[in-house]
Amino acid sequence: MSSRISFNLLHTDGAARRGEIVTRHGTIQTPVFMPVGTLASVKSLTTDQLRQIGPEIILNNTYHLMLRPGVDLIEKLGGVHKFMGWDRAILTDSGGFQLFSLASIRKIREEGVEFRSHIDGSKFFLSPEVSVGIQTRMGVDIAMAFDECPAYGLSHAEVEKSMHLTHRWAKRSLEARTGASALFGIVQGGIHLDLRKQSVEAIAAMDFDGIAIGGVSVGEPKHEMFEVVDFTAPLLPADRPRYLMGVGTPEDLVNGVAAGVDMFDCVMPTRNARNGTLFTSQGKISIKTARFAADDRPLDPNCSCVTCRTVSRAYLRHLYVNGEIAASVYNTIHNVSFYLDLMRSIRQSIASNSFGKFRNEFLSNVAGGEKDS
Amino acid sequence: MSSRISFNLLHTDGAARRGEIVTRHGTIQTPVFMPVGTLASVKSLTTDQLRQIGPEIILNNTYHLMLRPGVDLIEKLGGVHKFMGWDRAILTDSGGFQLFSLASIRKIREEGVEFRSHIDGSKFFLSPEVSVGIQTRMGVDIAMAFDECPAYGLSHAEVEKSMHLTHRWAKRSLEARTGASALFGIVQGGIHLDLRKQSVEAIAAMDFDGIAIGGVSVGEPKHEMFEVVDFTAPLLPADRPRYLMGVGTPEDLVNGVAAGVDMFDCVMPTRNARNGTLFTSQGKISIKTARFAADDRPLDPNCSCVTCRTVSRAYLRHLYVNGEIAASVYNTIHNVSFYLDLMRSIRQSIASNSFGKFRNEFLSNVAGGEKDS
Numbered sequence: 001m002s003s004r005i006s007f008n009l010l011h012t013d014g015a016a017r018r019g020e021i022v023t024r025h026g027t028i029q030t031p032v033f034m035p036v037g038t039l040a041s042v043k044s045l046t047t048d049q050l051r052q053i054g055p056e057i058i059l060n061n062t063y064h065l066m067l068r069p070g071v072d073l074i075e076k077l078g079g080v081h082k083f084m085g086w087d088r089a090i091l092t093d094s095g096g097f098q099l100f101s102l103a104s105i106r107k108i109r110e111e112g113v114e115f116r117s118h119i120d121g122s123k124f125f126l127s128p129e130v131s132v133g134i135q136t137r138m139g140v141d142i143a144m145a146f147d148e149c150p151a152y153g154l155s156h157a158e159v160e161k162s163m164h165l166t167h168r169w170a171k172r173s174l175e176a177r178t179g180a181s182a183l184f185g186i187v188q189g190g191i192h193l194d195l196r197k198q199s200v201e202a203i204a205a206m207d208f209d210g211i212a213i214g215g216v217s218v219g220e221p222k223h224e225m226f227e228v229v230d231f232t233a234p235l236l237p238a239d240r241p242r243y244l245m246g247v248g249t250p251e252d253l254v255n256g257v258a259a260g261v262d263m264f265d266c267v268m269p270t271r272n273a274r275n276g277t278l279f280t281s282q283g284k285i286s287i288k289t290a291r292f293a294a295d296d297r298p299l300d301p302n303c304s305c306v307t308c309r310t311v312s313r314a315y316l317r318h319l320y321v322n323g324e325i326a327a328s329v330y331n332t333i334h335n336v337s338f339y340l341d342l343m344r345s346i347r348q349s350i351a352s353n354s355f356g357k358f359r360n361e362f363l364s365n366v367a368g369g370e371k372d373s
Numbered sequence: 374m375s376s377r378i379s380f381n382l383l384h385t386d387g388a389a390r391r392g393e394i395v396t397r398h399g400t401i402q403t404p405v406f407m408p409v410g411t412l413a414s415v416k417s418l419t420t421d422q423l424r425q426i427g428p429e430i431i432l433n434n435t436y437h438l439m440l441r442p443g444v445d446l447i448e449k450l451g452g453v454h455k456f457m458g459w460d461r462a463i464l465t466d467s468g469g470f471q472l473f474s475l476a477s478i479r480k481i482r483e484e485g486v487e488f489r490s491h492i493d494g495s496k497f498f499l500s501p502e503v504s505v506g507i508q509t510r511m512g513v514d515i516a517m518a519f520d521e522c523p524a525y526g527l528s529h530a531e532v533e534k535s536m537h538l539t540h541r542w543a544k545r546s547l548e549a550r551t552g553a554s555a556l557f558g559i560v561q562g563g564i565h566l567d568l569r570k571q572s573v574e575a576i577a578a579m580d581f582d583g584i585a586i587g588g589v590s591v592g593e594p595k596h597e598m599f600e601v602v603d604f605t606a607p608l609l610p611a612d613r614p615r616y617l618m619g620v621g622t623p624e625d626l627v628n629g630v631a632a633g634v635d636m637f638d639c640v641m642p643t644r645n646a647r648n649g650t651l652f653t654s655q656g657k658i659s660i661k662t663a664r665f666a667a668d669d670r671p672l673d674p675n676c677s678c679v680t681c682r683t684v685s686r687a688y689l690r691h692l693y694v695n696g697e698i699a700a701s702v703y704n705t706i707h708n709v710s711f712y713l714d715l716m717r718s719i720r721q722s723i724a725s726n727s728f729g730k731f732r733n734e735f736l737s738n739v740a741g742g743e744k745d746s
Binding site for chain 1: 691
């Protein structure tokens with residue numbers, strides 16, 4: 001364990017783990033879901049609202065922030081915590097994933113990647129050293145190693161070649177680690193379990209503060225994703241946090257925890273909120289449907305968020321169908337609260353050795369609700 | 374005074390009045406500014422945020438709500454307070470002003486107005502009885518009489534004819550008053566002071582719970598508006614609240630209070646917020662300008678709103694130029710807070726007999742600041 005963060009494994013229930021990560025910006029109870037704050041803003045929410053909702057850690061995107069407003073400005077303004085007025089923990093990704101999914105790549109070399117911004121076409125360069133440098137200068141609590149995320153459907157040979165590049169970049173990322181930011185390595189290998197095993201061995205042998213499973217949720221069928229997760233997570237060292245990147249639905253979180261994962265992030269609760277798709281204890285609903293027009297019940301009677309305490313489904317539908325900005329705000333408050341409440345229930349069930357029961361009940365409830373919506 | 378509301382005039386300082394309006398949904402300290410919540414939502418804010426910002430009364434628009442979601446639904450859901458989760462006072466306009474400015478008028482008759490919705494062209498009808506009925510069914514604390522708002526630039530004869538229609542509609546509005554909603558009459562007469570005097574006499578003779586000056590801020594030059602306000606406000610009965618409709622800038626509020634006005638409403642703080650125009654103690658600023666890009670100061674160092682306490686001008690500019698929804702939220706929190714703080718300062722200065730001094734200092738400060746922005 002580094003002095004940058006420390007991880008305490010408090011309890012296990014089967015493969016599910018209950019722990020805590022101690023950072024300079026507070027202690028994070030795991031398993032944890034990290035809401036995504038792309039441009040140093042969890043979309044639709046003020047930092048004050050976010051604090052009231054209660055996440056102990058959020059994720060910001062290095063790719064987006066290096067383009068706008070740029071790392072020089074964020075550093076000059078005292079770091080990304082001060083920039084957004086957030087005093088709890090922040091994790092940033094390395095920029096790799098967005099670079100391959102959003103930007104126009106000019107050239108991938110051993111040294112790094114030249115690309116053009118998806119905003120205005122201007123040229124940028126990312127490498128292990130540049131990415132870790134940016135994350136460190138922004139003052140984040142947890143930085144991610146720079147990796148290559150291979151597309152779904154590549155051949156075994158292509159994924160293997162990419163994986164070895166990721167391993168060399170991992171070594172360079174680690175050598176570039178300075179200052180107070182912890183650094184996590186990333187396991188790649190696509191859907192090929194033999195490569196995943198090799199990748200775990202390579203990454204776990206390095207002195208990372210935590211290890212992520214990358215390259216999932218990139219278009220593969222859900223059962224293939226969980227083949228990878230169920231195979232890979234148990235191979236990871238028990239004494240370091242395990243992070244499943246970019247995942248996922250509420251069911252994915254429950255299943256990820258069952259595989260031994262400690263950390264998750266996903267745009268789903270915030271993006272769905274803006275599209276009027278809301279998570280409830282009875283499954284997903286689309287708030288715009290006419291059947292909610294005169295429904296005076298709270299969105300989710302089992303939720304105690306500001307949205308569910310204050311207004312009805314009919315009001316939320318009214319705001320949404322009329323394009324009111326407050327619709328995004330109310331919906332985001334609820335969806336993020338729903339994800340955090342779910343993680344709280346997961347943690348409690350692990351602590352009381354009843355996670356298996358919780359998981360079974362949750363998955364059958366959600367499946368029942370989704371049919372209805 | 375009616376049992377629906379009561380008005381207590383606590384103190385005067387010159388023509389400026391310090392009072393309170395007691396409603397079923399709390400007591401309103403006057404002079405007061407009412408933020409506008411068109412569709413039962415003060416745009417960009419949750420009701421919870423609005424409560425934290427602290428207005429004692431807001432305005433909702435009858436025209437917009439009768440179109441979407443409709444009064445039947447709001448009544449069925451328990452009234453507009455319950456609909457939006459707001460337990461403080463609500464005033465609604467009569468629908469007249471929006472009808473003449475937004476809708477496509479089919480026919481104005483003695484009976485009322487046939488019009489087509491600006492949303493989907495569907496047919497509606499408003500009259501004194503229909504408007505007061507809708508407002509009463511929504512359960513508002515203060516309803517407004519149905520009036521005709523003549524366009525700026527009409528002849529004396531045309532405005533006079535319109536005024537008499539407004540007076541006949543005022544009488545019918547009053548006869549339609551039932552239930553717990555107070556009802557305010559509206560003085561018309563355009564920019565013609567002789568008509569304004571006649572209109573005050575007609576409206577003040579009726580048993581309204583308060584009286585509004587309507588038909589201002591409809592395109593006339595600012596000096597003509599204040600000719601009307603300065604002439605009309607002192608003619609209004611001292612024992613009832615005086616409401617200047619649809620006004621205005623911070624300077625307008627200060628000048629309106631100086632003329633003896635107790636109540637104001639305007640979309641300016643909320644609409645400007647969404648356009649990045651922010652009110653500060655040093656005057657108006659446009660947050661998108663490049664000079665704020667690296668400005669780590671709070672938006673207004675003299676403001677204690679959540680926005681000014683939490684984030685910098687640089688961050689607000691970052692959110693605005695990148696189209697983040699949170700920009701509207703932060704900006705609206707600030708602008709509404711600025712307006713409410715201004716009214717608080719006005720009330721304090723009246724109570725301490727220093728409103729004249731406050732007014733002089735405020736107007737010279739704002740004038741100085743605006744040059745700079």
